[in-house]
Amino acid sequence: MAIEIERKFLVKGDAWKKQAKSKLYRQGYIATKDGITTVRIRIAGEQAFITIKGKTEGIGRAEFEYEIPLEDAVIMLDKICDRPLVEKIRYKLQIDDLVWEIDEFLGENEGLVMAEVELKDEKQQVNLPEWISEEVTHDLRYYNVNLAKNPYKNWKF
Amino acid sequence: MAIEIERKFLVKGDAWKKQAKSKLYRQGYIATKDGITTVRIRIAGEQAFITIKGKTEGIGRAEFEYEIPLEDAVIMLDKICDRPLVEKIRYKLQIDDLVWEIDEFLGENEGLVMAEVELKDEKQQVNLPEWISEEVTHDLRYYNVNLAKNPYKNWKF
Numbered sequence: 001m002a003i004e005i006e007r008k009f010l011v012k013g014d015a016w017k018k019q020a021k022s023k024l025y026r027q028g029y030i031a032t033k034d035g036i037t038t039v040r041i042r043i044a045g046e047q048a049f050i051t052i053k054g055k056t057e058g059i060g061r062a063e064f065e066y067e068i069p070l071e072d073a074v075i076m077l078d079k080i081c082d083r084p085l086v087e088k089i090r091y092k093l094q095i096d097d098l099v100w101e102i103d104e105f106l107g108e109n110e111g112l113v114m115a116e117v118e119l120k121d122e123k124q125q126v127n128l129p130e131w132i133s134e135e136v137t138h139d140l141r142y143y144n145v146n147l148a149k150n151p152y153k154n155w156k157f
Numbered sequence: 158m159a160i161e162i163e164r165k166f167l168v169k170g171d172a173w174k175k176q177a178k179s180k181l182y183r184q185g186y187i188a189t190k191d192g193i194t195t196v197r198i199r200i201a202g203e204q205a206f207i208t209i210k211g212k213t214e215g216i217g218r219a220e221f222e223y224e225i226p227l228e229d230a231v232i233m234l235d236k237i238c239d240r241p242l243v244e245k246i247r248y249k250l251q252i253d254d255l256v257w258e259i260d261e262f263l264g265e266n267e268g269l270v271m272a273e274v275e276l277k278d279e280k281q282q283v284n285l286p287e288w289i290s291e292e293v294t295h296d297l298r299y300y301n302v303n304l305a306k307n308p309y310k311n312w313k314f
Contacts, residue, residue, distance in 0.1 A: 033188035062236065
């Protein structure tokens with residue numbers, strides 16, 4: 001088990017893009033009764049994973065992730081997970097000792113670009129790169145599980 | 158992925174018991190929205206598994222099972238799975254070319270003894286041992302996921 005502590009931000013411009021490594025992500029969720037516990041099936045490039053996340057406590061969350069056969073993930077995404085799936089290109093970029101993950105969403109969430117950074121503890125100081133915009137850590141709409149239920153394209157601004 | 162085709166029966170007497178191997182099972186479910194797809198965490202003896210099952214089609218059901226660390230399962234059963242957990246002693250008994258699994262339930266489901274046999278296809282002939290009683294394959298109450306929601310002790314006869 002890992003405790004996941006992360007902060008999420010919106011992203012402006014694409015100055016971050018040229019040095020980042022990228023991989024296509026395709027993921028879906030098995031809808032849970034409480035809507036808070038999540039069961040995620042993810043294909044990341046040529047690997048696949050099942051991930052269980054518990055309730056959020058502060059900005060930390062218990063997370064259990066296991067690699068699974070790619071062909072199992074394909075069937076589960078097709079037959080068992082809710083629609084729509086979440087598709088995105090994930091870019092990774094190391095700055096100082098932090099790894100930033102920048103998700104450029106596709107499909108139903110096209111137009112949304114979001115950066116996440118994983119922290120060792122809740123109080124860790126983060127130097128924000130100049131392409132970081134508004135923080136959305138506590139805005140539930142930006143959880144990927146909620147982007148599957150209420151995609152960005154349907155949001156009213 | 159496996160397709161699970163099985164028949165379930167109630168059990169009478171304990172003539173099956175003396176030759177069977179047994180293991181303690183402790184399992185729980187992450188409640189899903191549709192109540193049909195199941196996400197099960199199981200400790201079986203000293204091993205642990207996460208299992209996803211899709212919708213039942215006929216008596217077959219898509220099943221994806223992965224071994225996971227025992228310590229992860231302990232935390233997920235404790236923190237993430239619904240109450241009550243399902244606890245049972247599972248006995249295994251080979252008769253001819255079939256393996257019978259007989260579950261003697263404990264805790265909230267004490268008093269229930271159920272046998273399952275896994276088949277290669279829906280039409281396979283099964284010689285029923287003399288300790289087999291009523292067939293309950295299609296009775297949803299006997300699904301373990303439902304025994305977690307509405308345990309045997311609460312049933313009204």
